[in-house]
Amino acid sequence: MSKHSSLSNSPKISEWLDFSQEGELTLHTGKVDIGQRITTALALIAAEELSIPFDQISVRKTKTDVDPNEGYTAGSFSMQHSGYAIKKATATARKIFTQKAAEKLNISEDKLEVSDGQIRAKGTNQSLTYWELMSDVNLEIDVDEDVQTKNTSDYSIQNKKHIAKGMAEIMTGKYQFLQDLKFENMLHARIVRPPHYHCELEKLDPDVISRLEKENIFVIRDGSFLAVAAKQEYKAVKAARRISLAAKWKVEKQLSEENIYSQLTANRKDRFFVEKGCVPSTTREIPELTTMNEDEHITVNAVYQKPYHMHASIGPSAGCAHFDGQSLQVWTHNQGVYPLRAAITEAFDMSKENVSVQFIPGAGVYGHNGADDAAFDAVIIARHIPKYSILLKWTRDDENSWEPYGSAMHCEIQASINKKGKISSWSHETYADTFLTRPITGKKPATRMLSSHYLENALPWPVAEPMMVPHGGIHRNMEMLYEMPEPRLVKNRVYDLPLRTSALRTLGAYGNVFANESMINELAERANIDPFTFRLNHLKDERAINVLKKLQQVMEKDTPEDEQMGKGIGFARYKNSAAYCAIGVSLTVTEAAEVLLHHAYIVCDAGEIVDLEGVRAQLEGGFIQAASWTLYEQVLYERDGIVSRDWDTYPIITFDNIPKMHTYLIENPGKPYLGAGEGAAGPAAAAISNALKDATGLSLRKMPFNSDTIMEAALEG
Amino acid sequence: MALINLHVNGKNMSVDTETDTPLIYVLRNDFDFKGAKLGCALEQCGACMVLVDGEPTNSCVRAAAEFEGRQIETVESFGNPEKMSDIQQIFAEENVAQCGYCTAGIVCSVTSLFRKTKTPSDEQIKDTLNRHLCRCGSHSRILDAVYRIREVAIR
Numbered sequence: 001m002s003k004h005s006s007l008s009n010s011p012k013i014s015e016w017l018d019f020s021q022e023g024e025l026t027l028h029t030g031k032v033d034i035g036q037r038i039t040t041a042l043a044l045i046a047a048e049e050l051s052i053p054f055d056q057i058s059v060r061k062t063k064t065d066v067d068p069n070e071g072y073t074a075g076s077f078s079m080q081h082s083g084y085a086i087k088k089a090t091a092t093a094r095k096i097f098t099q100k101a102a103e104k105l106n107i108s109e110d111k112l113e114v115s116d117g118q119i120r121a122k123g124t125n126q127s128l129t130y131w132e133l134m135s136d137v138n139l140e141i142d143v144d145e146d147v148q149t150k151n152t153s154d155y156s157i158q159n160k161k162h163i164a165k166g167m168a169e170i171m172t173g174k175y176q177f178l179q180d181l182k183f184e185n186m187l188h189a190r191i192v193r194p195p196h197y198h199c200e201l202e203k204l205d206p207d208v209i210s211r212l213e214k215e216n217i218f219v220i221r222d223g224s225f226l227a228v229a230a231k232q233e234y235k236a237v238k239a240a241r242r243i244s245l246a247a248k249w250k251v252e253k254q255l256s257e258e259n260i261y262s263q264l265t266a267n268r269k270d271r272f273f274v275e276k277g278c279v280p281s282t283t284r285e286i287p288e289l290t291t292m293n294e295d296e297h298i299t300v301n302a303v304y305q306k307p308y309h310m311h312a313s314i315g316p317s318a319g320c321a322h323f324d325g326q327s328l329q330v331w332t333h334n335q336g337v338y339p340l341r342a343a344i345t346e347a348f349d350m351s352k353e354n355v356s357v358q359f360i361p362g363a364g365v366y367g368h369n370g371a372d373d374a375a376f377d378a379v380i381i382a383r384h385i386p387k388y389s390i391l392l393k394w395t396r397d398d399e400n401s402w403e404p405y406g407s408a409m410h411c412e413i414q415a416s417i418n419k420k421g422k423i424s425s426w427s428h429e430t431y432a433d434t435f436l437t438r439p440i441t442g443k444k445p446a447t448r449m450l451s452s453h454y455l456e457n458a459l460p461w462p463v464a465e466p467m468m469v470p471h472g473g474i475h476r477n478m479e480m481l482y483e484m485p486e487p488r489l490v491k492n493r494v495y496d497l498p499l500r501t502s503a504l505r506t507l508g509a510y511g512n513v514f515a516n517e518s519m520i521n522e523l524a525e526r527a528n529i530d531p532f533t534f535r536l537n538h539l540k541d542e543r544a545i546n547v548l549k550k551l552q553q554v555m556e557k558d559t560p561e562d563e564q565m566g567k568g569i570g571f572a573r574y575k576n577s578a579a580y581c582a583i584g585v586s587l588t589v590t591e592a593a594e595v596l597l598h599h600a601y602i603v604c605d606a607g608e609i610v611d612l613e614g615v616r617a618q619l620e621g622g623f624i625q626a627a628s629w630t631l632y633e634q635v636l637y638e639r640d641g642i643v644s645r646d647w648d649t650y651p652i653i654t655f656d657n658i659p660k661m662h663t664y665l666i667e668n669p670g671k672p673y674l675g676a677g678e679g680a681a682g683p684a685a686a687a688i689s690n691a692l693k694d695a696t697g698l699s700l701r702k703m704p705f706n707s708d709t710i711m712e713a714a715l716e717g
Numbered sequence: 718m719a720l721i722n723l724h725v726n727g728k729n730m731s732v733d734t735e736t737d738t739p740l741i742y743v744l745r746n747d748f749d750f751k752g753a754k755l756g757c758a759l760e761q762c763g764a765c766m767v768l769v770d771g772e773p774t775n776s777c778v779r780a781a782a783e784f785e786g787r788q789i790e791t792v793e794s795f796g797n798p799e800k801m802s803d804i805q806q807i808f809a810e811e812n813v814a815q816c817g818y819c820t821a822g823i824v825c826s827v828t829s830l831f832r833k834t835k836t837p838s839d840e841q842i843k844d845t846l847n848r849h850l851c852r853c854g855s856h857s858r859i860l861d862a863v864y865r866i867r868e869v870a871i872r
Binding site: 034035036037163164166167168169170171172173174175176177179180182188232233234235237312313314315316361362363364366393395396613617620621622623624625628646647648652653654655656658659660661 | 734735737738739742745746749750751752753754755756757758759761762764791792793795796797798799801805806808809810812814815816817818819820821824843846847849850851852853854855856857858859860
């Protein structure tokens with residue numbers, strides 16, 4: 001059996017490739033397109049390997065039991081999982097089709113060539129298409145992972161500029177989002193949530209319900225779960241407001257307003273020593289923190305902090321469901337249709353044969369946002385009113401106050417350099433809440449769904465166990481590629497914190513890389529060595545060295561000299577196993593202490609590049625999103641609930657602070673794909689903080705770096 | 718309920734709906750123009766942007782009834798996937814969209830801008846785009862595409 005997770009679950013060629021439509025190839029995949037262009041990349045791999053035009057290849061939207069189960073579309077794994085599987089499946093298919101063509105044309109295989117979906121006998125006009133050969137070949141056989149793939153020197157499609165699948169539809173308003181679904185007999189639904197997590201529905205005025213029901217509005221009440229559904233969408237919107245005003249909630253406890261960073265260090269926690277390979281140990285004791293001798297070493301202590309962040313999708317989450325009394329159909333824009341189905345079947349004691357879940361795109365999710373919960377909510381409503389299709393949309397307020405946030409983090413680093421300017425000790429203790437409360441098949445997935453805690457038969461809130469895999473949630477990218485004596489890395493999985501958290505793009509890597517790479521700069525400064533040389537002095541990994549040297553070269557060449565301009569860099573290899581990414585930033589700080597970004601330089605080695613524009617867009621978008629987190633964002637809350645309920649109270653980056661992008665990809669045809677979707681975020685944060693130090697002389701260690709924190713840092717000196 | 722008469726994408730259309738229904742619900746659900754998206758319903762994000770008498774206008778708050786007698790244009794009126802407008806074409810060629818949820822609104826605003834002037838200043842471009850939020854971080858690509866549209870328009 002294959003060691004590859006996707007191919008071991010779905011070993012047969014026919015599970016990935018479908019030639020049944022004349023002149024078309026349909027790809028099956030378990031990875032969903034959330035704006036990262038995975039469908040474009042998969043189609044390009046198939047187009048290259050089979051020499052079929054890109055526009056004759058379509059990619060299915062993942063549906064349970066029809067498409068492979070590849071778990072979640074997450075962790076920058078899509079190319080390593082589905083990309084690899086499609087590459088090997090198409091190469092195996094090409095071999096089988098070519099053999100069959102040789103047999104039919106009565107010619108040896110080396111006299112055949114493939115182009116435009118046709119297998120031709122060289123120098124003749126004899127040819128056969130894949131579709132003509134279809135009935136004579138057997139694709140119900142295993143993908144051959146040792147198959148000879150196309151020679152990289154023969155590539156003609158990959159690593160070129162292509163317009164993404166769906167782009168023209170997006171431009172013209174024809175791209176179908178989940179929010180756009182329309183069915184006969186459809187009802188629009190809205191949820192009425194309590195003021196915050198710890199509330200129970202005490203009373204709902206029955207007169208309000210009966211008045212609404214007279215207006216043909218359905219009111220769904222199941223324990224403390226409240227929703228409305230109506231034929232006309234705006235009627236549902238208004239009904240939800242009326243219910244909201246009529247509902248009385250009992251507050252069981254308030255949100256703790258104590259400083260979050262104090263809670264992160266003081267609360268109950270599990271502590272683990274993180275060993276080589278960035279894996280938490282269950283056996284090794286955590287060594288005492290010792291300080292190097294002052295005569296021989298310079299030691300720096302610093303604390304780096306980031307607040308809670310939101311996914312803050314532009315389109316609030318939505319879900320659609322139809323229940324006919326026995327079987328249930330669900331449409332979702334979440335990142336994993338199979339785990340969602342597991343949560344639904346467990347919650348409602350249904351057999352999986354009776355539940356199908358299909359992906360339909362929504363707005364970008366960037367991890368575990370409200371999408372799973374919205375689908376689950378639609379299911380609850382559909383089960384209460386069978387035979388209707390229920391299209392549920394969360395509001396902006398719902399999304400901002402109920403999505404599972406990216407945890408706040410507190411990173412304490414103590415590091416030393418010796419007289420040669422080499423790192424002589426490194427201790428990093430990172431503190432955070434869990435980054436994984438997604439539903440996981442087989443691990444009580446129903447308890448991970450928000451509304452399961454508010455139903456008549458409420459499930460208890462789950463407590464996620466610490467992730468013990470290499471580069472799991474909190475400790476992701478704690479370990480660096482720099483050579484040094486064994487570092488003292490400690491993961492603190494902290495409990496009893498005030499807000500609901502889960503996977504937000506990069507999990508702990510964003511906070512850890514920000515802390516690590518800020519400290520690296522602080523050490524370089526103490527050593528009086530420039531930040532590039534200091535890093536290069538500690539690196540042996542050739543590919544890491546290459547991206548940093550390239551960044552140095554382009555920054556020296558491009559940046560105009562400006563007295564006021566601060567420059568900074570950051571570097572990491574995401575999870576030490578995905579893309580290498582080095583980022584440089586130039587910025588200025590206004591008199592009002594606002595940061596203006598001027599240039600961003602991104603150098604990335606993502607292995608073999610398939611979809612050139614897709615990789616670039618992921619890196620550039622990753623940079624901009626991380627710049628937004630770094631400069632502007634924090635979830636505000638008080639004892640009575642979340643305060644950041646709209647875009648005024650949760651500001652994000654806008655078009656007036658976007659730097660000029662300079663993106664460079666290191667080409668490595670034939671090398672394994674290295675996921676690039678999350679590589680930019682951590683280095684971007686560090687580059688910004690290091691550039692701010694260069695511009696202002698201030699070491700900013702607490703996000704967001706808005707005018708308040710910059711002023712505060714200036715006053716503290 | 719009342720009959721509301723609107724002029725949308727060059728056609729007279731009418732709907733019997735509650736008088737306070739915001740324009741976006743009528744456009745999307747009654748007239749099937751799904752290009753405009755519900756984002757915040759607070760006129761903060763621009764996902765619902767359409768043109769009213771040529772001006773970019775959020776459709777998520779103000780009632781449809783307020784727009785009687787006005788010329789409403791949605792993104793669908795500028796082109797279709799087979800034949801896009803010049804602006805849509807350049808946006809597509811520059812791969813500006815990631816998830817695409819904010820894009821249709823931006824296409825509306827940029828279309829309005831270039832109808833008014835072929836040579837918008839950088840400031841005018843940023844003022845126009847600042848009424849829109851994007852979460853995927855497509856901003857730099859959108860800006861580059863708009864600069865390219867300006868270059869093409871000058872030529």
